[in-house]
Amino acid sequence: MAVDYDLVILGGSVEGRYAAALAAQRRVRVALIEPQPQLNPLPLALQTLGYWAQFIQQGQEVSAAHLLTPAQTLNLPQVLAWGQAVEQSHAPHLSPPALSALGVDYLVGGAEFFPIPQPAVIVNRRTLRSRRYLLALPSTPQTPPPDLENPDSTPYLTPETLWSSDLPPHLLIVGGTPLALSLAQGLQRLGKQITLVLPDRLLPREDREISQHLHGQLAALGVEIIPQSPVSQLRHIPPKKWLQAGNKALCADEIIWATGYTPQTADLHLESVGITPTNRGILVNRKLQTSHPHIYAIGNSLGGYPSAQIGQYEATIAVKNALFFPYHSVNYTTVPYELNLYPPLVRIGLTEEQARANYGEDLVILRPSFHQNVAPLIANQTRGFHKIILQPNGQILGAHFLSFSGGEMIEALRLAMEQQIPFGQLKEYSPIFRTC
Template sequence: MTNIDYDIVVIGGSITGYQAALSATRLHAKVALIISADFSHNYNLNYQYILSEISQITQKYYNLANLGIYEKNIQLNPESLNLNKGLLYANAVAKNINQINSAENLAAQGVDIIVGNGQFQSAPQLSFTVNERRLYSRTYLLANGSHPLIPNISGLDTIKYLTLANIWQSLEKTTLPENWVIIGGVPQSIEIAQVLARCGCQVTLIVKYSSILPSLDAEIAKLLTAQLEIDGVRILTQTQVTQVRQIDHKKWVQAGNQAIETDEIFICAGQQPNLEDLNLPAVGVKWHQHRLVVNEKLQTTNHRIYACGDVLGGYDIQSIGNYEANIAVKNALFFPKLKVNYEFVPWGIYSQPRVAQVGLTEKQAKNQYSQKQVLVFKQYFKTATAAQIQAEITGVCKLVVLENGKILGCSILGIAAEELINLISLAISQNMKIQYLAKLSPIYPSFSEILMEIAREWHRQRINQNHTFSELLLSFFNYRRDWNL
C-alpha cells in the first residue's frame, strides 16, 4: 500500500486555487498547490482588479465634469483621462493584492508549493505526476482556471488580435488605438468596452444574443445598454461575426451584413477550461465541449477528484469561484455532504454604474412560480440622499419576492451595487423575509436606505391590499380619537 502524501492536492495557480489551498491548510490538512509553469494562464490573478480601478478612475472624471469642476481647457479625451497612468496605478493595486495571495505567503502557512506542469496517472493507483515526482493524495481539486475561448471565425488565424490574456500588457506598451471592435457578450467585454469608450475610443461591441448579457435581468440589461450607448459604445446584438481580414494596414470585420473597419480587434467571447494536458480521460474525468462534468458536491466523474471556479466552464466570476472552493475543499477533506446552491451567490459587473445580481430574475421567478405569486419592488437611486450627495443618481434596485415575503432575487444597477447585493445575498442564505429588511436602521445618509425603503413599500402594499385589516386600522384610530376626547 502506497503512503498518502497529502490530504488534498490543489491543481492550479488561479485565485480560486490559492483560496482553496489556504482554506484547506487552515483546517490543518496537509496541502500541496501545483502552479503551472505556463504563466500565460495566470492573467486572471490581476485583471479584475485592474478593471475595477480603471473604471473607478474614469467615473471620477465624469463626476467632476458633470459637476462643472473641470477647468475650461480640460476635455474628456484619452489625454485627460490618461489611461497609461490609470493602468500604472491599477497594476500597483493588483501587485499589492497578489502579494497577499502569493505563493510565498501560502508556503509560510504550511502549503507545499510545486511549480511545474503535470498530469494524472491511474496506475498503479491514482496520483498526480509533476517534475517526475508522483504525488499521492486522498483527494485532488482542479482549480486551474481557464484561458480565452477563441471562436471559429474565418481569417482570424491570419491577423493579430487581443484577448484578456494580453490586452493590459498591450495597452501599456502601445498608443491607444482609436477604433475598436469587441467580439463577445460576457461581463469583461462590457467592462472593457465602456472603459475604452470613456477614454475617447470608437468602440463597437458585437454580441450574438438578443441582449448584451443573457443571464442579466432584462430591465437592468436595457438600462446598462443605454448607459453604454451614452458613453459612446455602438452595440450590435443578434449579430454573428463571420470573417475578419487585414487590408492595407486596416482590419475589417464582417458582422452580419456590415463590414466594419477598425484598428484593433478584441476577442472576449468566453473562457476555455484548462483541461487538455492533465490526462483526465485516463482517470475517468469527463467533460463536454466547454464544461467539466460535476455533481452538486463538485465531484467530477472520478469521485476523488473535485473541481471549482472557471475550470468548470461558464463566466469567470471570482465570487462564484470562491464559494465553490469552500464547498469543494470541505467535501474533499471530510464527508462529501455539502451541495452547491447558487441562489444566494452574488455576482457583478465592473461597469459604471455598477451592476450586481443574486438569485432569480423577474422572468425566471415568474417562470418558476405563478405570476400572481411573484411581486416586484423597485427603488430608484435618485430618491436616496447618499446618491444625491455623490452625484450618482442613475440606478435602480429591483427586488423579486413571493407574496409571503420570501426573497427570490435582486438586480441592481447603481453606485455601491456590489455592497448592497451582499446584504440581499445574506438575507436569502438565511431565509430572511423582506419584512426583516424594514428593521434596518442604516447610517444616514447611506445607500442601505434603498433596501429599507423597498421593505417599507412591501408593507404599504400588504396593508393596502388587505381591505379588512385597513378598515380595522381606520376603526381603531377613529375609536382612539373619540376615546381621548
Template sequence: MKNYDAVILGAGQSGMPLAKKISNIGLSVALIEKRVIGGTCINDGCSPTKTMVSSARVAHLVSRAADFGVILPSYQVDQEIVKKRKDHIVTLFRGGAEKSLSKNENIDILMGTAAFKDSHTIEITSSTGSTETVKGKKIFINTGSEPRIPEIDGLTGTPYLTSTTVMELEETPEHLLIMGGGYIGLEFAQMFRRFGSNVTIIDRAGRLVSKEDEDVCKEISQIFSDEGIDTLFNSEVRKVTYQDGFTIITKTPEGEKSLKGSHLLVATGRIPSSARLGLENTQIKTTDKGFIRTDDFLKTAENHIYALGDVAGSAPFTHIAYHDAHIAFQHAYKGNGISKKERLVPYCVFIDPQLARIGLNEQEAKDKGIPYKTGKFLMKHAGRTLEVDETRGFFKVLVDPKSKKILGATILSLDGGEIMAILQMAMVGGVTYDTIATLPIAHPTLAESLNNLMGQIE
C-alpha cells in the same frame, strides 16, 4: 517520487485557500501552478480590471468636473501610467499571496504544467521541459478557464487582443472593436471609451446582457449609448483582416457590414482549462463543453478527486471558486454535507453604474413558474444619488407573495454590489420585505432607498 496527502492543480481562488485549509490540519500539500500564483482573479481578472475601471471612472468624473462647479482647463489620459498602476496592484496582491503560502511548511509550491498519469499520479513539466511526478491521496483540480477564441476566417495570425492582453496596452486605442457584449466586453467597452477610445461592440444577441430582465438591458444600452459606445446587435463576425488596423466583415440583419478599427478585443466567453490534464488516464468525465463533471459536493467520478471553480462549471466568479474550496474541504476532510445547491450566487458587473444580482429575476421566475410580486425604485428619485449626481439605474426586487421573503434582486446603481450584499444577507436571514420597508436606515445613504424599494411592492 514524493507522496502527498493532497495534490492541488492550480493556485487560483480555490487552490490557494484549499491548500491552507488542508495544511492547517497537519497534512502535506503539493500546490502545482503552471504560470503564476493567484490565478485569473489576481493576475488577469478582478484585481487588474477593477484597478483600470477605477482609473477610467476618475477620467469620467474629471470630464464632468464642470457639473460640480469645478472648472478644469484640460486633462489627458496616460495609458502607460494606467498600466503601471495596474501592474503595481497585481504585483502587490500576487506577492501577498505568495508570501502567505510560503510561510506554511506543509505546502510545497511546484511550478509547471500538470497532467494525470493515473488517478493518483501527476506528472509536472517545467518551463524548461524537465519533469517530475508526485502522488496524492486526494487530488483537487482548480485549473480555471481561458479565453474562448472562435474560429473566424483570418482571425488567427492577427494581433487581436483578449481580456488578458488588452490590459497590457500602453497606448489608448483610437477605435476599439469588441467582439462580444457579455460582462467582460461591457467592462472593457466602457473603460476604454472613458479613456478616450471610440468603441464598437459587435454582439450576436439581440440585446446587451441578455440573461438580465429586459428593463435592465434597455437601461444599460441607454447608458452605453449616452456615453458614445456603438453596438451592433444580432451581428456575427465572419472575416477578419489586419493591415495597419483591423477590418472585420460582419453579418447583420441588414446584410454584411465592414467595420474598421485600430484594435480588436475578442471577448466571446471563456472555456474550461481541462483539455491538457490527461483526464483520459482517469475515470473523470467531462461535459460536451469540457467542464469536469462533479456531484453537488464537487467530487468527480473518482472518489478521491474533486474539481473546483471554473473548470468544474461553477458560476465563473472568484467568490464562488473560494466557496468551492470550502465545500470540497468540508466534504473531503470533515464529512459535512454542504452542497453547492444550497448557496445563493451573487455577482456584480463593474460597469458604471454597477450591475449586481442575487437570486431570481423576473425572466427566471416566469420560466420556472414561480409566483412573485415586484418592486422597482428609480435612482433619479433617490436623495443620495441626486446629491452626488449619479442618478442612472434602479433597484428592483422580487418577493414571495405569501411569505413576503425576498426571492431575488437586481441592483443597477452606484455601488450596486454593496446594496446587493445587504439583500443577500436579508435572504439568508429570512427577513421579509415589509420589515425592511420600515427599518430606520441611516440618512442620507444609498441603502435607505431600500425603504422606498420595498414600499413599491403591491
C-alpha cells in the same frame, strides 16, 4: 498504495489559494501547484481601467464646470502594471510565503495527471499521490473558433494583449460578456470610438431588464451596438480590419475578441483519468465532483463568469467534501456576486424569468429608486437600476442592482434570504429599504 497528501490542488487562481488555506487550517497534508508564481493580473487591470476611466470622465465633467483643468488620458501599459502591483499586494494571507507558513507544500510548474493505477499528478519530475484532487485552474480569454473563416490571417487583440501599446481611435469589440462590456465602457470613456458586436443580447445570463438598461447606458455613453449578430468572418484589408456580423460588414482600426474565458486544461491530460473538458469548462455534480469521484473542480475550471465570491464559496464546499464525507451540495441561491462594470452589477438569487419559471406568475416586482441616498447625488453617480423579486408572502427570490451602492444593499438582502426574513420585516430594520 501510500499517499503523500490528503489534498493536491491544481491552482493558478485566487480560489485555489483560498482552498489551500482552508485545507491547511484543518491540519491536513496539502499541496498547491501553480503554473507560475504570480496570478493573472487581467481582472484587476480591467477593474483599474474601469475605475480610472470613470475618474477621468468625472474630471472632465468637473472641468466643464470650470473647476479643474482638462483631464489627461490613461497610459494602458501603466494600467496593466498597476493591476500587477495590486495583485502582488492583494490578500497577503494568500501569498505563497503565507501559505507555506500554514504548512502548504507550494510548487510552481506544469502539472499533468497520470493513472498509476490510481490518479497521480506529475510536476517537475516529481510524482504526487493524494487521497483527493481539486482543480482550481486559471482561465484565459477566448479566441475566435477554428471554424471561423480565416481567423488566423486577421490579426486581432484579446483582453490580454491590448495593453502593450496605444490603441487606435476606432475599435470593434466582439462579445456580450462582462469582459466585453467592461472594455467598451472603459475605452469609450477614454475617448475611443467603440462598436460592440453582440452574438446574443447583452449578458444573456442576467435579468432581461438589467440587460436592457445596460444597453441604454452604453448607447448613451456613445457606444455603437450591433445586436443579435454572430460573427462569421474576419478580414484584414489594410489599413482596416473587417468582420462580418450577421448581415453587416463592419470595419475598424482594430478588433478585440472578448467573448468569454476558457479554463486552462490543455496540458493536464484529464482524459487519462476519465475527465473530458467541454468548451464551457469541466462538468461537475452538485457536490463539485467531476466524473472521477476523487477529483473536484471549482471556479474558473467550471466556465462561466470569473467571480471571486462564487469561487471562494465553491472552495469551502469542495474542501469539506474532499477531506471528509462528500455530503455538502452547492446552493447558489444566496451567494451574491458582482460584475466589474461601472456602475457595478451586483446580483443575488433568481432573475425574473427564472422566478416565474419556478414560482409562477404571481410575483411582486419592486423597482426602487433609492434617491434618498445623498452620496451618489454628490458624486453624480445616479445612473443605475434596482430590481427586487418577491413572492406574495414577502420572501425574497432575487435582487439585481446596477448601481454604486448595490453592494451594501445586497448584503442586507443576503442575510434576509438566508434567515427567510420577509421583505416587509426587513424594511422595519433597514432604513434604506423603507421607501420601497
